[in-house]
Amino acid sequence: xxxxxxxxxxxxxxxxxxxxxxxRYCGLDGTQWPNWLYLSWDHLLPVGHPNRNNxxxxxxxxxxxxxxCNRTVWDxxxxxxxxxxxxxxxxxxxxxxxxxxxxxxxxxGSRLGEQLRGKEDV
Ligand SMILES: [Zn+2]
Numbered sequence: 001x002x003x004x005x006x007x008x009x010x011x012x013x014x015x016x017x018x019x020x021x022x023x024r025y026c027g028l029d030g031t032q033w034p035n036w037l038y039l040s041w042d043h044l045l046p047v048g049h050p051n052r053n054n055x056x057x058x059x060x061x062x063x064x065x066x067x068x069c070n071r072t073v074w075d076x077x078x079x080x081x082x083x084x085x086x087x088x089x090x091x092x093x094x095x096x097x098x099x100x101x102x103x104x105x106x107x108x109g110s111r112l113g114e115q116l117r118g119k120e121d122v
Pocket of ligand 1: 023024025026027028061062063064065066
């Protein structure tokens with residue numbers, strides 16, 4: 001097998017595989033195409049932490065969930081990887097809900113409106 005320098009096929013593949021190719025926050029199933037394209041790896045520890053690059057402290061996350069709380073400072077002292085995911089998860093899911101609400105009103109809603117207008121034109 002060729003070696004890849006990108007995340008999905010290269011350095012993140014082992015982490016994603018360990019986590020079942022699923023986002024640890026929302027459960028996006030990367031075993032399905034094209035969901036896999038939206039997976040990334042999430043460092044649970046901040047830049048500068050001695051364990052930041054320890055694979056135990058890196059988890060599979062979809063791109064949205066990975067970036068949803070990027071600027072939040074978490075209490076990481078003496079926490080296991082599972083505890084760190086559990087700490088972050090409710091905040092990520094709340095952010096997803098905010099975006100879902102916007103999408104329902106501004107994206108799906110306007111598309112439905114366009115479809116309805118289209119039918120009125122027929
Ligand atoms: Zn996700």
